[in-house]
Amino acid sequence: MATTLSQSARVRARRDVTIEHALVHAQAIVTEQGAGAVTVSEIARRLGMRAPSLYKYFPSLHSIYDALFARGNARVTAFVQAASQDAEPGLERTLASARAMVRWSMQEPGLAALLYWRPIPGFVPSEESFAPSRQMWEQWREDLRTAVRDGDLASSADSERAMRMLTVLLSGISSQQMANQPDASYDDGVFSSLTDEALEMFVRHHQPSGNTREKEAR
Amino acid sequence: MATTLSQSARVRARRDVTIEHALVHAQAIVTEQGAGAVTVSEIARRLGMRAPSLYKYFPSLHSIYDALFARGNARVTAFVQAASQDAEPGLERTLASARAMVRWSMQEPGLAALLYWRPIPGFVPSEESFAPSRQMWEQWREDLRTAVRDGDLASSADSERAMRMLTVLLSGISSQQMANQPDASYDDGVFSSLTDEALEMFVRHHQPSGNTREKEAR
């Protein structure tokens, strides 16, 4: 009994390893040639197996895209979290997360395109794969609320509308950078280097009425 | 001699008509299913001809994309120009053009994606096809300069940097709208309805130092 269980556990583990390898290759293809270049055959080729065998792990190409989408969301969430964990919750962490977001998009332009645009005809990510991004969104939303409570931003910033404006700024910067100067670094990119100015613009737009008020000491 | 010339002219005209029809169909496919769904076969099918015949009009699928790109640029330029022709050169026309830009992107989401993102692996638009967009860019650049001269914006707005920021705002709004709520109208879209606020934010960011100064009468 114990043997059977451990065997099936081993089989499942092996299976998961293969799936993981497939996704690593898929991500590499995305990075090298863009999201549209992912094919079942190419992944199978890199795995050293035949294309039909991959269908034992994924029911369709779209499901591979969905897994890639989930993976990308998990990665960007982890990256942003790591980059902002030392920042103070509130405005400071909002800005740190925002910068991290643009940085990550430039590190993983293919994945970013899959996450934030819709480059694959007919592919719509599943609700599941979307989940990590909602989590990040919530954390952001909360930081804005904190920033308002701290007096760093006007109450207008504590809103879905303000969140969307922030997304607009970040996705706009990333997409223009990727489309027009894909090989630049974060600091050299003519668009990515606008990040701080865009964030300043956003903060000024939501400046609290007591304009020159200092943040109270704690 | 005259007959020969007029005949060849007619042939060229017929040829151009076919090319035009092909592009109309290609654009329809883009609108219906996204840029990645354009195939030589599908265009040929809609034209009522065999796929290989299309290769007499276009050397490759990429060249069709390039023609589509040029066509899209021409269309958006015409649309923006028409929408802003009655506006006063300077800040007013900048804002009118900006709004028109977002509106057009929502009318032609597929073409907009082709123009402002890079959804097709390996496809890079030719310099020629880019030309109309540079023209629009120049007109915008000039309107910003005029706005600064008129005292409507600070001198910081008369810069490539400010132009890029404006592009970031508009492409960000369009891309987020298309990715998250593709079927909404301009007025109902949760992102497209941010357009005016984004422009306000931009204008405030470049507010001239003499803050309350009125624009001089002419």
Add this chain to the structure above:
DNA sequence: GTCTATATGTTGATAGAC
């Protein structure tokens, strides 16, 4: 000049042998 016919190689996907 434009078309049809045809051929090669690739794709996503399924069925079935082992």
Add this chain to the structure above:
DNA sequence: GTCTATCAACATATAGAC
């Protein structure tokens, strides 16, 4: 789980009818 065989659809290209 992996393979071969197979299918339809695709991009691309050439030969040749008209």
